[in-house]
Amino acid sequence: MRELQGVAVSPGSVAAPVLVLRKRPALPPDVRTDADAASAVGDVERAIASVAAHLEAQAQEVSHDIAAVLQAQALIVGDPTLLDAIKRRIGDGSTRTDAVEDSFSEFREQLAAAGPYFADRIEDLDDLSYRIRASVLGVAMPSRVAPRSPRIIVADELAPADLVVLGPSVVGLVTQRGGATGHTAIVAKSLGIPAVVGCAGACELADDTVVLLDGGTGVVVAAPTREQVDEHLAADAASKARIGALAGPGRTADGTPVALLANLGGDHDVLAATDCEGVGLFRTEFLFLDRDDAPSFDEQVEVYSALLRSAAGRRVVFRTLDAGSDKPLGFVDVGHEPNPALGVRGYRIAAHYQELVDEQLRAVATAEQLAGATAAVMAPMVATVAEVRSFVAQARAHGLREVGVMAEVPALVLSADRVLAECDFLSIGTNDLAQYTFAADRQLDELAVLLDPWQPALLRLVSMAAEAAKRSGKSVSVCGEAASDPLLALVLAGVGVSSLSMAPVSIPAVRAALFELTMTGCQQAAQIALGAEEPAAARAGVRALLKIDG
Amino acid sequence: MPFERRVQVGSSSGLHARPAAAFVRAAAAHPHRITIGRPDGPAVVASSILSVLGLHVGYGEEVVLTAEDELAVGALDELSALLGQDLDRED
Numbered sequence: 001m002r003e004l005q006g007v008a009v010s011p012g013s014v015a016a017p018v019l020v021l022r023k024r025p026a027l028p029p030d031v032r033t034d035a036d037a038a039s040a041v042g043d044v045e046r047a048i049a050s051v052a053a054h055l056e057a058q059a060q061e062v063s064h065d066i067a068a069v070l071q072a073q074a075l076i077v078g079d080p081t082l083l084d085a086i087k088r089r090i091g092d093g094s095t096r097t098d099a100v101e102d103s104f105s106e107f108r109e110q111l112a113a114a115g116p117y118f119a120d121r122i123e124d125l126d127d128l129s130y131r132i133r134a135s136v137l138g139v140a141m142p143s144r145v146a147p148r149s150p151r152i153i154v155a156d157e158l159a160p161a162d163l164v165v166l167g168p169s170v171v172g173l174v175t176q177r178g179g180a181t182g183h184t185a186i187v188a189k190s191l192g193i194p195a196v197v198g199c200a201g202a203c204e205l206a207d208d209t210v211v212l213l214d215g216g217t218g219v220v221v222a223a224p225t226r227e228q229v230d231e232h233l234a235a236d237a238a239s240k241a242r243i244g245a246l247a248g249p250g251r252t253a254d255g256t257p258v259a260l261l262a263n264l265g266g267d268h269d270v271l272a273a274t275d276c277e278g279v280g281l282f283r284t285e286f287l288f289l290d291r292d293d294a295p296s297f298d299e300q301v302e303v304y305s306a307l308l309r310s311a312a313g314r315r316v317v318f319r320t321l322d323a324g325s326d327k328p329l330g331f332v333d334v335g336h337e338p339n340p341a342l343g344v345r346g347y348r349i350a351a352h353y354q355e356l357v358d359e360q361l362r363a364v365a366t367a368e369q370l371a372g373a374t375a376a377v378m379a380p381m382v383a384t385v386a387e388v389r390s391f392v393a394q395a396r397a398h399g400l401r402e403v404g405v406m407a408e409v410p411a412l413v414l415s416a417d418r419v420l421a422e423c424d425f426l427s428i429g430t431n432d433l434a435q436y437t438f439a440a441d442r443q444l445d446e447l448a449v450l451l452d453p454w455q456p457a458l459l460r461l462v463s464m465a466a467e468a469a470k471r472s473g474k475s476v477s478v479c480g481e482a483a484s485d486p487l488l489a490l491v492l493a494g495v496g497v498s499s500l501s502m503a504p505v506s507i508p509a510v511r512a513a514l515f516e517l518t519m520t521g522c523q524q525a526a527q528i529a530l531g532a533e534e535p536a537a538a539r540a541g542v543r544a545l546l547k548i549d550g
Numbered sequence: 551m552p553f554e555r556r557v558q559v560g561s562s563s564g565l566h567a568r569p570a571a572a573f574v575r576a577a578a579a580h581p582h583r584i585t586i587g588r589p590d591g592p593a594v595v596a597s598s599i600l601s602v603l604g605l606h607v608g609y610g611e612e613v614v615l616t617a618e619d620e621l622a623v624g625a626l627d628e629l630s631a632l633l634g635q636d637l638d639r640e641d
Contacts (some may be wrong), residue, residue, distance in 0.1 A: 072599075081598035110604040118564045292609065292636060382612050 005454065006199025006219035009185035011509060013236035014094050014172045014194050014231045014291060015130070015212045020149050020304075021155040027133055030097035040090045044100060045083070047135035052077045061146075071391065073124055077132070087432035097133040099157050106128035121402070146170070152211055154202050159185050161303055166191065172213045174220055176202045178448065186241050188215075189503070195221070196220055216509075218488070228463065243512040247275050250511050251491060256519040258501035261315070263479055268307040270504050278315035280427065280501020281479040282307060284360065285322050294356060297363055304367035310373060315376065317427065317501075318364050320357050320405065322346050322380040341441065344410075346381020347391060358394060365398040376402035378427055383409040388422045407476075409430035413461045416468035426465055427501070430480030434458050454535035460492060466496035468506070477501055486513035487542055493519070494526030517546070552625055553627065555615045555630040556589070561637045566606040574599045576632055583620035584586035589614050594628065 052074045078464045082103055108125050134141055136205035146167030153170050154530035157177045163213040171193055178184045178197035188195030194215025205222055212229055243439030250260035287295045308316055324345020337343035350357040379391040382405045395403040404425035407413050430453050435442045437458055440450035464465040469476040477499035482488050484506035525542045568641035577584055587593030594601035607613055615626050630640035
């Protein structure tokens with residue numbers, strides 16, 4: 001028995017044998033013995049045809065979404081300009097594999113220069129280049145076939161080509177790299193299977209080793225004893241039953257209310273079926289993405305009032321358009337930015353496109369009247385008191401009563417007292433707040449540990465915001481990834497966060513966690529987490545507290 | 551004298567991802583050599599996905615489709631009509 005620890009990203013427990021997706025072997029050098037360019041070109045052409053045929057064949061066996069990814073890869077492999085570049089290099093005396101690799105690099109650089117939009121395609125290029133070279137050299141590729149019996153998939157990191165293994169028999173995911181907001185986490189949550197990422201040593205497991213995976217704590221036990229598995233799965237089933245039996249507003253064991261809210265995009269249908277106290281984050285940008293023009297005023301009113309009606313009296317917080325050069329819009333051009341995360345995004349766009357935000361606020365106010373409900377609005381990515389004041393004035397001019405801002409930039413938290421003197425509430429976006437506090441790009445898996453929502457420095461900022469809210473008699477909520485972690489929810493409640501907004505699927509487990517600890521217990525948990533030096537110690541400390549307590 | 555068609559890209563995400571793939575597949579289905587580029591920029595082979603992606607054409611930008619062969623005029627019409635549509639909305 002061996003225990004590994006990673007970052008829990010998708011809850012649930014499962015025990016099953018593992019299928020390890022082996023890393024690609026290093027390729028031997030290609031030696032150009034004869035000077036026959038024609039036969040070298042023929043070898044590459046055959047390799048290309050074989051890789052393309054393999055991709056097309058795989059595309060037949062997978063779901064629609066994944067098939068589209070594979071077909072796009074086949075299109076790249078068959079690119080005539082790519083083949084011309086390879087032929088030219090072979091004619092100039094390159095070896096077959098150098099010609100392939102250098103030709104891919106040529107396009108790789110072009111696409112990288114075109115901006116972050118192409119990041120996924122660039123990964124694809126590296127993968128395809130490798131596969132063509134392996135085929136030229138006759139090196140067998142590690143097989144990627146969906147398992148037929150229940151398996152936990154273990155990988156260094158899930159590459160696009162690995163998606164084909166995710167058939168119905170995959171019951172869990174463990175990756176050695178990756179972070180809480182990465183690719184694997186999103187895939188696992190959408191499939192509803194437990195997953196742990198950033199788990200060092202996972203790839204050293206032998207195939208078919210039985211592993212006990214806990215997607216709630218991030219613990220991965222290799223070759224567990226029978227008793228351990230039984231005990232764990234029984235505890236998991238019992239906790240599921242306990243979670244299922246609870247309903248209603250969020251509160252701690254001693255009855256202190258902590259509101260449980262849902263984060264929603266376009267899917268307001270789920271609201272009717274979700275046991276929650278409202279919507280803490282409605283991402284309005286879904287209405288604006290993938291289209292030529294801004295949605296009309298009437299269209300916005302229709303969508304917003306439909307949402308308010310399905311909320312049936314529950315609180316709904318509309319976040320105004322959150323876009324920028326990292327989430328480009330067809331009709332908003334902020335120009336080229338070398339570093340979009342630090343560019344004109346969120347409320348900063350309003351400076352360029354006043355009328356977009358203004359019309360949106362007018363639509364929310366109209367929807368409010370039509371539906372006979374109260375709507376709250378908040379602006380994303382504000383950093384200064386002046387920005388807050390301007391947004392509040394703009395919203396109040398339309399008659400909106402509850403107006404807040406998102407706390408995603410450390411500067412805003414540092415001015416929390418003054419900010420709260422201007423507006424009604426703060427909502428903390430922990431993912432962006434972590435990115436800007438730790439100077440760590442959210443999209444870089446290598447920096448996952450800096451983006452861990454348990455980082456004590458991040459929690460101290462949350463606590464500062466909560467204390468400012470207490471002084472001003474206003475409220476602060478958390479609507480990032482952090483709110484969906486049941487253990488961390490206790491810490492957030494303990495520092496004084498009064499509502500937690502998360503994906504609807506995460507609400508029951510958070511409700512159950514709060515229900516089992518008193519507010520005094522939550523405050524102790526907060527003290528432990530804020531006083532820790534690093535995330536793992538913070539987690540371990542809070543877990544130990546619960547053991548003593550329960 | 552080459553044959554030309556000018557058209558504004560109608561896909562909201564520009565000529566990227568899915569719209570680019572649909573365009574390149576349609577271009578590759580014709581036997582003629584057709585190129586695409588900006589009015590004042592270099593032209594690339596329309597059936598090359600990597601070259602088309604590398605143009606980094608955004609929504610509403612004008613592009614020029616060119617062919618040398620008169621027999622390709624029908625293909626030019628079809629491809630320019632395709633570029634004018636919003637291919638992101640197709641499923």
